[in-house]
Amino acid sequence: MKMLMLFAALCGLAMATPFDQAAYALQETAPMGLVDELTALGYTKLVGLIEMCVLDFTESASRIPHELFYSIDSALTHQTDASNLFLSRTGPFTIFAPNDDAIAVLTPDMMNNMTLLVNILKAHVIEGKVMTTMIRDNLMAGSLLKGVQIRINMNVGWQRTYIAANGAQIIMFDKEAKNGVIHGMNRVIYPIPMGSLVDAMKMIPGLSATMKLIEFAGIESALTGEGPFTIFAPCNNAWMKIPYANVTALMANKTALTELLTYHVAPGAWYSTVMRPGTVIPTLEGKNVLFNPMTPEHLRDVKPMPVYLYVNDAEVILADQSVANGVIWVLNDVITKPSYLPK
Known part of the structure; x- marks a missing residue:
């Protein structure tokens, strides 16, 4: 009898506090910032490079005490020269994210060259939010590295569509973040596509x-x-x-x-x-x-x-x-x- 009374009390409490399905769904699916989303997706080596180069895509400015995010030189010297700006806090940005296996191919000499690493990372990011539904073959978009374009090619097959950014195949599509979107790749875009x-x-x-x-x-x-x-x-x-x-x-x-x-x-x-x-x-x-x-x-x-x-x-x-x-x-x-x- 006591168990029946307890069960009835719990049911009454549940009826008094209705389940907010919309709030629950929002809590479960609300996107995080790009870096946090990359971490959750398992792109830990890329996140390590971003943190190493002080390229933080989240809306938290704890690493850089300024309103905007700057290149590595500017961040290390706490300068605010507008010519060094390359990322704003709000975005949105589209990042073509090499997975851990791809990052592991970078040589020790490359990993010790901070200027090169910053340029490589910039060459993987474009301003704006580009979803796969917007992609067409040979789409060109300027990266955050001045003068460097990301060329997106696609081949629509009967069972599968293949998409690549500068030849690096995209293997994960349209992972949305609070300030952009992530496309996962199996290769680093390197050499950086410059010159004829x-x-x-x-x-x-x-x-x-x-x-x-x-x-x-x-x-x-x-x-x-x-x-x-x-x-x-x-x-x-x-x-x-x-x-x-x-x-x-x-x-x-x-x-x-x-x-x-x-x-x-x-x-x-x-x-x-x-x-x-x-x-x-x-x-x-x-x-x-x-x-x-x-x-x-x-x-x-x-x-x-x-x-x-x-x-x-x-x-x-x-x-x-x-x-x-x-x-x-x-x-x-x-x-x-x-x-x-x-x-």
């Missing part, structure tokens, strides 16, 4: 042969244009596989050389992370190349996904390197023109 294709290739010693041929053919200026372009650039070793007499003959025939080189350049920004196997890519020369990832027979039992990338029959040794006006792929072979590809 030509600027970048001139700084890569292993592409010096391709660069000299481009200059000799007179197509250098075309590759410094707005683009975007994707260049499938044979490394020096690739040219050494071709008989010297053939290379000499090419240099004596600029028309043939130009045709060969422009067969290695495609209009548009092409990233392996958003392309399906078998994608046919049109080139500036007028014919197509085939994106052809494959897994060797002896690895197929243990490696179900493609582990080697090819363009036609040329092996890719480095893909998806973003620059301001396109993408660089480095090949270990010169691309040949197979007869089975559509014109």
Whole structure:
């Protein structure tokens, strides 16, 4: 009887204090600031970098005793020079957040270079709130790092849509925070996409042969244009596989050389992370190349996904390197023109 009376009293109390479902839902789902949301999502290494660089996206100004958040130099010296401002307290911001595995790839030298780390972090953030419903292929948005754009590419498939930011695949979408939105990625955007294709290739010693041929053919200026372009650039070793007499003959025939080189350049920004196997890519020369990832027979039992990338029959040794006006792929072979590809 006492138990029945206690139960009735509790029921009466519950009826006297009605359950506020809206308040409960708000308590459970109210977003936190970007840093707190990143922490809750498990992006602990990125949060560590943000804290190290004094890049705090929350609305708490406890780390920086000013109304706005500043770059590392300004924060450390407590200056308020407007030229150093790069984050406001309120936002909103969109952050393309590398996960812990991606951050772990950063070398000790990079981790000890505070200026570089600040620039890398800025290159992952844009002002404003960009949800995936707003994204279209080849969308460009200026990052917080002056002069650096984030290029977003997407490939809409039958079962899945692939989206990448400067070639880094987005694996988590639209996690909203109080002052912005988070998209999770499996790679750091690095090198920072600055300069043209030509600027970048001139700084890569292993592409010096391709660069000299481009200059000799007179197509250098075309590759410094707005683009975007994707260049499938044979490394020096690739040219050494071709008989010297053939290379000499090419240099004596600029028309043939130009045709060969422009067969290695495609209009548009092409990233392996958003392309399906078998994608046919049109080139500036007028014919197509085939994106052809494959897994060797002896690895197929243990490696179900493609582990080697090819363009036609040329092996890719480095893909998806973003620059301001396109993408660089480095090949270990010169691309040949197979007869089975559509014109």
